[in-house]
Amino acid sequence: MTIVVTKSSPVAVTGPEKLGTARRGIINLSSFDKCLAPIPVSLLLIFDQPIDDPVETIKKALSQALVLYYPMAGRLVAGPDGAPNHISCSGEGVSFVGALASCVLDQFTTWPLLAGQLAPRYPAEYCRSDDAMLLMQVTEFACGGFVVGVTWNHVMADAAGMAQFLQAVGELARGMPAPSVVPVRSQVLPCLPPKMVAAARSRIRVGTEEMTSLDVTVSWSLIAHIRAECGGTVFDAVAAVLWQCRTRAVIFEPDTPVPLVFASNMRGLVGAKRGYYRNCIMRQPVMAMSGTVACGDVKELVKLIRLAKEKTPGLLTNGGGGDMLQPTTPPPRYNTLVVTSLRNLGFDEVDFGRGHPARVMPPLGKVVRTATNPCVLCPPCMAKDGINVMSFCVKPEHADGFLRELAAMHMHMHARL
Incomplete structure (x- = not known):
């Protein structure tokens, strides 16, 4: 057809x-x-x-x-x-x-x-x-x-x-006379140190690589099991699972840096007004070696992510954390996993007249070219049995291994219950 x-x-x-x-x-x-x-x-x-x-x-x-x-x-x-x-x-x-x-x-x-x-x-x-x-x-x-x-x-x-x-x-x-939230297009926000701004921009895109597009689900049962053992949020648990499974699939050398990077919403920390719709995020890195991520307990990875979140206020100052903590010579681009979340942002509340979306997602494609190796947590529209994740984080030769590691982690969890 x-x-x-x-x-x-x-x-x-x-x-x-x-x-x-x-x-x-x-x-x-x-x-x-x-x-x-x-x-x-x-x-x-x-x-x-x-x-x-x-x-x-x-x-x-x-x-x-x-x-x-x-x-x-x-x-x-x-x-x-x-x-x-x-x-x-x-x-x-x-x-x-x-x-x-x-x-x-x-x-x-x-x-x-x-x-x-x-x-x-x-x-x-x-x-x-x-x-x-x-x-x-x-x-x-x-x-x-x-x-x-x-x-x-x-x-x-x-x-x-x-x-x-x-x-x-x-x-x-839907016929409303005006939006319910008044947009704020311009507001004085804290000025980040120029060196931090330059470093952040330089890491956004330096060439691209071909990555496989995968549509996967991290089950609620696995998320609940991880959170019961070590606390943390849904995001913490899912990010830790993806981080470990990807690291195992790619098989880095044990002493290879494999940073996890996620975006921190800074609106509350900088006093952004309700309705401010321009950028107010910063990259938050979690530094670890491949051996630690691949061979350690996933709950230890959750602890690393939670510790990084506790340092989020320091992202606003020079040398206070964030990108400034990364090595002067960053690891190769493929070593870094970027996990971002579209949950709790309001995409699943968009309604043009007959209800909310059945699904919100990045465009699919068998192979895409990207520079950020992202995994995207999608809003809970269709995947009611877990968190739907659109993954663009592995090269084609590592895709089957990544899927096997995810399946093995779910099977291991069920075997323990």
Whole structure:
């Protein structure tokens, strides 16, 4: 069976002129924004309940949302050194595509390679200065279900900010006169030390490698077992499992550094106002050697992650932790595992008229090119028997080993119960 996704030509969606969205001027980047390179981030929100004309409904709501979120319709401007400097509120618009898929959503789930056709892409690996800050595609399926694919320039917003924006679009699509959360687009935040900003940006992307895309689940029973033994959060338990299984599958030398890195939301620590949707995260490393991670008890890895979290306030000061604790010469890129979570950010609360998404996930693909070796914890939409994880953390030659280690850990846990 051949499945075809037919797309319209991209159009620029702007806010209605009469509502005053053509705001001019600039918005300076915070030091948190400057920690990030202009890399694209993509997500799919899959809705199995139909709404009336999803393409036009969401397109109209997007235009209305840009009244308040007008920087999203602007463009990123670089400084003299070539690094991102500020956002020009030019009103040039968000790139929007409508599409039709020649199948129903149930059929689509058996064709994961087509998922790459549902999220719009930038022409280049990095977002360029004349690119839109946000790309959106709405694809309607034959059953009436639809998928909203978004790709945005990470310098504009973090995942929490994008979830807030999509919730606002959903509220307007449902006929609300205004979003329930008033967006805060500019706020004075603490200035991070310049050396820390430069170090963080330098580690974002230095070349890419081919990684296998895997859709896996860490069961609630395994998570509960780990937490019963050593406490910690759901994230701590899942990250520890992924860290150990990946390290065992790749078979690093025992004295090889294999850092785990995750993002810490700093909003509470810096006093960000409710509604602040721009970047307010920092990378939090957990340093350990391969032998410790592969051969130790998983509960000891949870303790390392919890200890790193306790040091999160120190990320705000020079030498207080975080990236500044990493070696002057960082380990090879493939040694590092990045675990990020989309849970508890609000993506699973987005509603365009008939309920929340059945699933939220990054686009699938058999092999993807990435520089960050990520595992992404997805919101609890469909995987009710555990935490759904989209993994892009192993090369093709290590994929089977990674899956075997995950299966073996679940079997070992059940054998102990």
